[in-house]
Amino acid sequence: MKEIIADLRAENSRLDRYIASAFGRISIAQAQKLIRQKNIRLNGKHPPLNARVHQGDAVRLYVPDELLAPPEKKPDPFYAAFRWKLSIVYEDEHLLLVDKRPGLLCHADRNEKVNSLIHHVRAYLYQTGAWDPAVSPFAPSLCNRIDRFTGGIVIAAKTREALAAVNQKIRDHEIRKLYLCIVHGRMPSAHGTLSGYLAKTPGGRRVQVLAQCVPGAQSALTSYRTLSQRDGLSLLECELFTGRTHQIRAQLAACGHPLLGDGQYGSADECRAFQALYAYCIRFAFTSDAGPLASLNGRRFQVRSVPFVKEYFPDFAAEQGGSPHEA
DSSP: OEEEEOOGGGTTEEHHHHHHHHSTTSOHHHHHHHHHTTOEEETTBOOOTTOEEOTTOEEEEOOOHHHHSOOOOOOOHHHHHOOOOOOEEEEOSSEEEEEEOTTOBSSOOSSOSSOBHHHHHHHHHHHTTSOOTTTOSSOOEESSOOOTTOEEEEEEESSHHHHHHHHHHHHTTOEEEEEEEEEESOOSSSEEEEEEEEEEOTTSSOEEEESSOOTTOEEEEEEEEEEEEETTEEEEEEEESSOOTTHHHHHHHHTTOOBTTOTTTSOGGGOOSSOSEEEEEEEEOOSSOOGGGGGGTTOEEEOSOOHHHHHHOHHHHHHHOSSSEEO
């Protein structure tokens, strides 16, 4: 007989998968068979096949000792060899704040299957001993995404509990994301709000801004304030109150002030490698229980620097420079 107490990493895992991950010599199919044969108890009771495990649960197995022996541990060939590169803004036992560089995908796609931010995050955690896919039933996950050619802060959850908490706080608008961008011209006022509806165009590569709601369109609300102006360009800080595809790019272009370097929504003649848009700052402003995120309430973090700000607004960049930090 063997009894184990589930830890935080097991939170809400299916019982058969949890057993297979905790005892490498037991497969998921074998775990299901043991549950049906009533050789496994969960908190002293015979569980159903679809039972889930939570932190603190007692799992008791009545199985031959050879099934309980730890298997020979083999390194994960992919994550052991992957050369991760991350700019970490903040880290604790539950999550990472990572400064994603422009040009890097958040997740692999059909054209780029290896070099993605999530692989860099998982390789970092694997090589530092914080996560092992052979042991943990939960794989670290990204809580938000940024377009490939936009840089900035992405939240990565280390635990299932943190992932659920961050996703809920994003839905509740209790995690605030601030962007820096450079636009052509001067905004009609030093600060304001852009509202409307966004609808995907045929093919789905662009969105259009509409004044009225139509089937398939989503509301979009963005606030902005002008930080500096120079040579026909304006440096803006924007905050999203809705998180729509290409929201900032499309709304600013629609009001006559496209982003510098944005050939998709601005002028194709001046297309740069990356549009001048960066998710540079994140604020945690919780109004209700935040669980594993509680210690972050009221805190604000920002990146070390934004490349296009240093290039076009060097005086402003010099005032903001430094290491990734809590602001």
